[in-house]
Amino acid sequence: MNNILxxxxxxxxxxxxxxxxxxxxxxxxxxxxxxxxxSGVILISFVLSVVVFLQIGSNHNETIxxxxxxxxxxxxxxxxxxxxxxxxxxxxxxxxxxFLIHVYSTAYMHDEDGKDFAKYFAYLNxxxxxxxxxxxxxxxxxxxxxxxxxxxxxxxxxxxxxxNTDYTNAAKKAFIMNRIGDLGFLLALFWLIAxxxxxxxxxxxxxxxxxxxxxxxxxxxxxxxxxxxxxxxAQIPLFTWLPDxxxxxxxxxxxxxxxxxxxxxxxxxxxxxxxFSMAHQTQVVITIVGLATALLAASxxxxxxxxxxxxxxxxxxxLGFMFLALGTGNYVAAVFHVLTHAFFKALMFxxxxxxxxxxxxxxxxxxMGGLHKHMKITSFxxxxxxxxxxxxxxxxxxxxKDEILAGAFAxxxxxxxxxxxxxLLTAFYxxxxxxxxFTGSFRGTHxxxxxxxxxxxxxxxxxxxxxxxxxxxxxxxVPESLGGSHHLGKYLAGVIKAEAHHLDHTTEYMxxxxxxxxxxxxxxxxWMRFKNYKIEGESKGLGKVLENKWYVDELYQxxxxxxxxxxxxxxxxxxxxxxxxxxxxxxxxxVNYGGRQLRWIQSGQVGAYVLLxxxxxxxxxxxxxxx
Amino acid sequence: xxxxxxxxxxxxLFTIGIIxxxxxxxxxxxxxxxxxxxxxxxxxxxxxxxxxxxxxAAKASVNYASDAQIFxxxxxxVAAAEVSVGLAIIVMMYRNVHTVDVNFLNxxxx
Numbered sequence: 001m002n003n004i005l006x007x008x009x010x011x012x013x014x015x016x017x018x019x020x021x022x023x024x025x026x027x028x029x030x031x032x033x034x035x036x037x038x039s040g041v042i043l044i045s046f047v048l049s050v051v052v053f054l055q056i057g058s059n060h061n062e063t064i065x066x067x068x069x070x071x072x073x074x075x076x077x078x079x080x081x082x083x084x085x086x087x088x089x090x091x092x093x094x095x096x097x098x099f100l101i102h103v104y105s106t107a108y109m110h111d112e113d114g115k116d117f118a119k120y121f122a123y124l125n126x127x128x129x130x131x132x133x134x135x136x137x138x139x140x141x142x143x144x145x146x147x148x149x150x151x152x153x154x155x156x157x158x159x160x161x162x163x164n165t166d167y168t169n170a171a172k173k174a175f176i177m178n179r180i181g182d183l184g185f186l187l188a189l190f191w192l193i194a195x196x197x198x199x200x201x202x203x204x205x206x207x208x209x210x211x212x213x214x215x216x217x218x219x220x221x222x223x224x225x226x227x228x229x230x231x232x233x234a235q236i237p238l239f240t241w242l243p244d245x246x247x248x249x250x251x252x253x254x255x256x257x258x259x260x261x262x263x264x265x266x267x268x269x270x271x272x273x274x275x276f277s278m279a280h281q282t283q284v285v286i287t288i289v290g291l292a293t294a295l296l297a298a299s300x301x302x303x304x305x306x307x308x309x310x311x312x313x314x315x316x317x318x319l320g321f322m323f324l325a326l327g328t329g330n331y332v333a334a335v336f337h338v339l340t341h342a343f344f345k346a347l348m349f350x351x352x353x354x355x356x357x358x359x360x361x362x363x364x365x366x367x368m369g370g371l372h373k374h375m376k377i378t379s380f381x382x383x384x385x386x387x388x389x390x391x392x393x394x395x396x397x398x399x400x401k402d403e404i405l406a407g408a409f410a411x412x413x414x415x416x417x418x419x420x421x422x423x424l425l426t427a428f429y430x431x432x433x434x435x436x437x438f439t440g441s442f443r444g445t446h447x448x449x450x451x452x453x454x455x456x457x458x459x460x461x462x463x464x465x466x467x468x469x470x471x472x473x474x475x476x477x478v479p480e481s482l483g484g485s486h487h488l489g490k491y492l493a494g495v496i497k498a499e500a501h502h503l504d505h506t507t508e509y510m511x512x513x514x515x516x517x518x519x520x521x522x523x524x525x526x527w528m529r530f531k532n533y534k535i536e537g538e539s540k541g542l543g544k545v546l547e548n549k550w551y552v553d554e555l556y557q558x559x560x561x562x563x564x565x566x567x568x569x570x571x572x573x574x575x576x577x578x579x580x581x582x583x584x585x586x587x588x589x590x591v592n593y594g595g596r597q598l599r600w601i602q603s604g605q606v607g608a609y610v611l612l613x614x615x616x617x618x619x620x621x622x623x624x625x626x627x
Numbered sequence: 628x629x630x631x632x633x634x635x636x637x638x639x640l641f642t643i644g645i646i647x648x649x650x651x652x653x654x655x656x657x658x659x660x661x662x663x664x665x666x667x668x669x670x671x672x673x674x675x676x677x678x679x680x681x682x683x684a685a686k687a688s689v690n691y692a693s694d695a696q697i698f699x700x701x702x703x704x705v706a707a708a709e710v711s712v713g714l715a716i717i718v719m720m721y722r723n724v725h726t727v728d729v730n731f732l733n734x735x736x737x
Contacts, residue, residue, distance in 0.1 A: 606657075606729045610648050 004055055005062050008081055011048050011091065012132035014041040018125035026118035034114075035106035038121030042102050042128055046095035053088045058491045061085070063138050063202055070141075075197060080138025082201055086495040089335065090135040090267055093342045097258055098128045100462035104350050105251040107458035108357060120160060124255065127153035131260040135267060140189050140199040143268065147185060147232065150261050151178040157256075158248040170247035177241035181231015185268075188224035191217065205274045213278075222275050222282040225268065226289075233265030234316050235293045235323055240553055243312040250353030253308060257315040258346035263338045266322050273331045273496050283327050287411075290323025291418055296550060298425035302432065303546040306363050307352045310433050314389065315345055317426060321404050324419055330407035331496045332489045336477045337404060339488075340396035343473045344388040347466035351382035354455040354463065355437065359448055365436045367448075369533065372438040374452040377460045379438045381467040386434045388470040390427035390519050393512070396474030402512055403479060409511055410503050420515055427519045431526040436533050481505040633674035640667035654717050654727040658710075665706055669699050 018041035022034050029037070056062070061084035070077040102124060109120055130149025137143040152175075159171030192199055195217050196209050203209060213221070229235070234242035242262065246253055256262060269276055269286075276282060297316035304310045318341050325334035356363055358375055372379040388395040391402065401423060409416035442449050454460065477488040503511075545551065601612070640663055647660030676695030721727055 606732065607649055607652070610645075614645055614649070 004051060005064060005083060008048070008052055008064055008083055008136070009066060011045045011052070011095070012129050012136060014045045014048075015125040015129040015132065017041060019122045019129060022118045022125065023122035026115050026122065029114070029118050031110070031114050031117045032106075034118035034121050035102075038125055039099060039102040039106065041125060042095055042099040045128070045132070046092075046099050049088070049091040049095045052083060053092055056083055056085065056088045058085065059494060061494065065138075075193070077139060077141050077199065079142060080200070081136045081142075082138035083136065084495050085492050086267075086270060086335065087135050089339065089492070090263070091132065093263075093339060094128060094131050094135065094260055097342050097346050097466070098131075098255065098260070100465055101251050101255050101258075101346065101350070104254075104353070104459050104462045105249075107456045108251050108353055109249060120157075120249070123153055123156045123160070124252070127157065127255060127260060131264070134264055139201060140192065143271075144182075144185060144189060147228070147264060147268075148182065150232070150264060151175060151182065154178070154245065154256055154261055157252040158245045160248055160252065164247075167247035170241075170244040174241040174245050177238045178231045181228045181238055184224040184227025184231070186228075188221045188228065191221050191224065201271070210274065210278070215279075218275060218279045219281050222272070222279040223285065225272060225275075226282060226286055229265030229269055229323075230289065231265075232268075233262045233319050233323070235265070235289050235319065236296065239293060239297065239316050240549075240556065242316055243309055243549070246306070246308040246312050250308065250349060250356060253312070254346045254349035254353070257312070257349060258342045262315065262319055263342070266319070266326065266334055266338050269323075269326045270331045270335050270496060276326070277329060283329060285327075286323050287327030287415065290320045290325075290327050291415060291422075292320070293317070294320030294324060294422040295418060295425075296320075298422045298429065299546055300549045301429040302425060303543055305366050307355060307365050307368075307433065307437065308349075308363055310365075310429060311345070311348055311352060314348075314426065314430065315341075317422060318345070318389070320422070321401065321419065324415070325404040325407055328407045328411040328415070330404060332477075332486075332492055333400060333403040333407055335492060335496075336488050337400040339476075340388065340400040340470070340473045343466055344385040344397060344470040347381060347463060347470050348385040348389070350459070350463055350466065351378050351385060354378040354459050355382075357455055357459070358452050359444065360451055362444065362448065365433065367444040368437045368442070369440045369444075370438070370442045371452065375454045377454060377463060381460075381463040382438065383434060384467040384470055386430040388474075389430055390523060391423060391515065392519065393516055394471075396470050396472070398516075399474035399477050399479070402515065403477065405515060406479075406503055406508055406511055409507075416511075420518065423515060424518050424522045428522045428526050431523045432530050435527060435530040439531065440533055479508065481508040630674060630678050634671065637667045637671040637674070640664070640670070652728050652730050654720065654729050657729060658713055658717065662706070662710065665702075669702055672702075673699050 018037055021037055022029065026034070061082070064081045064083065066079045066081065068076060069079040102121070105120070105124065109117055112120065127150065130146045130153055132146070134143050134146025134150060137146060155171045155175040158174050159168045161167050162171075189199055192204070196204060196212050198204055198209065231238045242257075245256055248256070276286075294317045297313045297320060301310050301313035301317065304313060318337070322334045322337050322341075325331070325337065354375065355368065355371060355378060358371070358378075359368065362368070384395070388397040391398045405416060405419055405423065408419045442452075476491075477486050479486055548554070644660040644662075644664030644667060647663065648657050651657055651660070672695050676699075679695075717727060720732070724731060
């Protein structure tokens with residue numbers, strides 16, 4: 001039994017191998033070969049993950065020690081992989097959804113040059129490798145390595161079309177935002193090392209070591225960890241990079257938004273649930289930030305006209321829900337939502353990629369419409385994704401979102417009301433997107449209409465698989481009130497000490513009925529409002545604010561970027577030019593000036609030299625005799 | 628004789644030499660003045676050597692008392708060699724520029 005788990009290092013190493021082969025051989029490999037290598041390694045990883053998943057069962061966990069990473073006297077950080085229920089579940093999501101996205105990419109990126117194509121797959125594999133490292137790491141440092149790797153890969157992939165300045169700017173933005181968060185994570189690590197002396201999960205989460213932490217330590221560490229999570233998982237105030245990350249190729253967006261990267265923050269907090277449960281102030285902060293992000297992003301999504309932007313803000317909003325669940329101590333629900341969200345968000349991103357592919361690169365939904373006639377599979381699977389995210393009973397999103405909402409209700413009814421409102425907005429903007437894009441009549445040019453076609457099989461098959469998963473994915477967590485037994489909660493019980501919320505079944509039925517009814521109403525409203533969609537003029541008032549994303553980017557520009565720029569300009573002008581350059585040039589000038597003055601001594605008259613010599617000698621005599 | 632007389636004579640000769648070098652422009656005169664200074668120092672060396680040899684401290688090790696006397700001969704030999712080189716330079720200078728005025732040789736200036 002242990003033998004197979006000893007080989008668990010193959011899971012991340014295979015994508016790394018794929019990265020190396022594709023990256024180094026990008027000029028030699030043909031497109032189909034690099035596609036096969038890129039997808040193949042992930043497939044093998046997926047198979048291994050399934051094996052690991054089966055091996056680990058629901059009551060087993062294992063720390064696989066590979067080698068010592070850092071050794072300083074008593075302090076030691078080892079390179080370990082921690083395989084338990086939580087990481088096994090994430091392994092499945094990452095490699096499974098990741099594999100589908102790789103397959104999809106082979107078709108989507110087909111127009112790229114062979115060299116760029118291989119480069120793309122190399123980055124994609126590196127991305128998966130970093131994410132696997134993040135999830136499998138047996139201590140926070142290994143997680144941090146993966147954490148940084150994911151940030152790097154997102155930079156590389158968002159800026160994949162690096163010849164476009166806007167895209168590279170978006171990539172830089174993502175990287176810098178992530179770095180801000182990373183700093184928080186790093187400080188939390190130092191704090192942990194300083195107080196407890198270990199970052200190993202197994203050692204850290206023991207009663208003896210946890211007792212070393214004062215209440216202040218716990219609050220500080222968890223808050224810093226949360227800062228890290230806001231960067232990676234795009235929460236207020238560091239969420240603005242995620243919508244801009246749409247600059248990358250669509251499958252990359254799917255990978256970032258669904259399977260990897262943004263779930264890292266959720267994973268990290270779920271992994272440290274012991275710490276977070278000890279820090280109630282932090283939980284309050286997380287709840288507020290999660291809720292605010294969910295509402296803010298959902299309100300922005302209503303008014304966006306770029307198909308990918310809508311989905312991006314939807315991701316931010318859904319991540320807000322997950323953080324709300326984490327903040328209310330409902331870790332299982334958060335992980336559950338990560339799982340279902342991975343399915344339907346990957347589905348919708350890949351679906352939007354299929355639409356963009358058919359439209360020849362057009363992303364503006366105002367120029368689409370009536371696409372259902374032309375691309376039935378995409379349309380149908382996209383609809384399933386919308387239903388799933390909206391939370392119609394029977395689909396995966398319903399179960400996970402309802403669990404979050406129920407947890408929120410148990411915590412505080414006001415939080416529940418706001419979260420429910422955000423959920424209604426979700427249903428509204430998703431169906432707005434669907435109705436405008438796929439129903440009605442086509443609003444683009446004739447050329448585009450002629451070009452419309454269903455995407456190739458490599459793109460539609462992942463869509464179908466994800467659509468099926470979006471439907472059935474929720475049944476692993478059917479709550480007890482609906483006659484299920486919440487397999488997921490039981491499965492994760494070993495890792496996550498659930499703070500069970502106790503609601504009687506009648507209340508739960510009421511909440512479900514309420515949310516379902518309101519969601520249906522908002523869908524119907526969306527249908528009424530957008531079935532005869534015509535391109536609207538500039539909106540006014542609140543609509544304009546929403547269209548401009550609450551002016552958050554402008555606010556950051558004004559409050560942070562511009563002051564920084566003017567400070568830099570000041571330092572450049574005064575400190576750099578005047579003081580530093582002044583000192584350096586001053587020394588040069590002084591020597592130059594002194595030399596020019598002393599030159600007159602060098603008269604060329606032998607007599608003058610001799611006179612100077614004599615004067616010098618007399619001076620020496622004088623010094624010697626009288627001083 | 629008192630050592631002070633020797634010192635006074637040597638100092639006078641040396642000063643004459645310095646003043647000669649400073650005020651005259653004829654290369655040969657300057658050269659002669661340089662020689663004067665050299666020999667003033669030589670004279671002083673001999674005088675001091677003699678004084679040293681007569682002192683009580685040196686009586687114990689008489690062997691070394693008159694070393695400087697011999698040393699001065701060496702200096703005179705080297706000075707003679709140097710004079711020949713110096714005069715040769717002055718001759719060459721005269722052949723080139725038809726003057727022995729040192730102020731004429733200021734091409735290194737600037």
